Amino acid sequence: MLYSLATLETDKLNAIQNLEKEIGGPVVALAGVEAETAALPKDQLKKLQDLESQLGVVLVAVKPN
Template identity: 65%
Template sequence: MLYPIATLGSDTLNAVRALEKEIGSPVVALAALDTDTATLPKEDLRKLQVLENELGIVLVAVRSN
């Protein structure tokens, strides 16, 4: 299971913003994505990690359906 940033409709976004104001803290909305990570050969994993470092982001390889 992965949890990317959720896409929010206006009502949902307003509810999250109201909660942020009430608790005085930013809130990040995530959505559940039912998938499994891919098992990569060592060389492919190294390539993924190199690109992560270059871009300053986290990359996750997932199994294709």
């Protein structure tokens, strides 16, 4: 299972914002995404890691459906 930022309805967003005020800091809402990670050969893994560094993001290779 992987996680991405959740899409929230107004009432859920309001509840999270209220919690943030109570605890004095930000809260991030994530939603589960059904996906199985792919095992990459070393050369392909290196390319993925290089692109992560270049873009400043986390990349995850997943198995195609």
